[in-house]
Amino acid sequence: MRKTVIVTGAASGIGLACTKLLHERGAKVVAFDPQFEKLNQNIPSSDNISKYKGDVTSENDCIDVIHHTTTHFGSLDGLIHCGAAHSSLRWNELEPEEMNRILNINVTGTFQIARAAANEMTKSEKGSIVLTTSASILFGVTGGNGQGGPAYASSKGGVLALTRCLARSLGPKGIRVNAVSPGITNTPMIAHYTEEKKQTMKERFPLGRFAEPKEIAEGALFLISDAASFMTGENMHINGGSNFGS
C-alpha cells in the first residue's frame, strides 16, 4: 500500500496491529500515542515508521502531528484513529465529571484529530479517514465486570454520528470517512473483564470467540485503501456475529 497513514492508539491493541500491518504492506506510518515508551517497546524502528507522542484531547498535538507527517513523509493519505479510553462504570456509579472525561477523549478527541487530518487532505482533495466505534452501541451495555458501560457506549455512539456528519461534509472534497465497529477484541482494553463475563459474552457470538486485533486491522486497512473508493459514511461491523446474539 503506497500511502502515508497516521494511526492513533498505535502503542497497543488494534492501533498496534494496524501499524504493523500497514508497515508490512509498504505504507509509511506515523504511530501516535500518549504512551511513548510503549510505542518504542512495541514498534520496531524503521525508516517507514515515525513515532509521535501525542494525545487527541490536545488540539495542538492533533495539528502538530499533521505537520510532522507532511514534513517527514511528504504527504498525508489516511488516518486510522484507534486511540480511546474505556469506562466500565455502571449508570449509578458514573459521575458527570467521569462521563465528560470519556466524552472528551472519545468524541471531542476524535473530532479534533479527524478535523486536523481533513484540513490537510482538502489541499489535495483526496484522503480516507477511519474512526473506531464499538459493537456495544448495537445492544447497549451495563458496565460492571470490566465490560463497557454507559459513558463508553455513549461516546462510541457519538463517534458513529460524527462519522456520518464528516462523510457528508467531506465527500464533496474527495475525502472518505468510515468507521470500524469491533466486537470484543483481545487487547489490554478488555483486561478487566472477569472470566465469567468473558465466557458469557463468547457464548453470544456465533463464532464462539473474541477477535484478534489483526482481524479488526484488516477491516480498517480495507477502508483506508483504494479498494474501498466508493465507500463513505459506513460502519463496518467486525464482531463475530455478536449482533445476532440473544
Ligand SMILES: NC(=O)c1ccc[n+]([C@@H]2O[C@H](COP(=O)([O-])OP(=O)(O)OC[C@H]3O[C@@H](n4cnc5c(N)ncnc54)[C@H](O)[C@@H]3O)[C@@H](O)[C@H]2O)c1
Ligand atoms: N478491545 C475491544 O474489545 C474493543 C471493542 C470495541 C471497540 N474497541 C475500540 O477499538 C479501539 C482500540 O482499542 P484497543 O482495544 O486496541 O485498546 P487498547 O487499550 O489496547 O489501546 C488503546 C490505545 O489508545 C491510546 N489512547 C488512550 N487515550 C488516548 C488519547 N487521549 N489520545 C491518543 N491515544 C490515546 C492508549 O494509550 C492505547 O495505546 C478503541 O477506539 C476502542 O474503543 C475496542
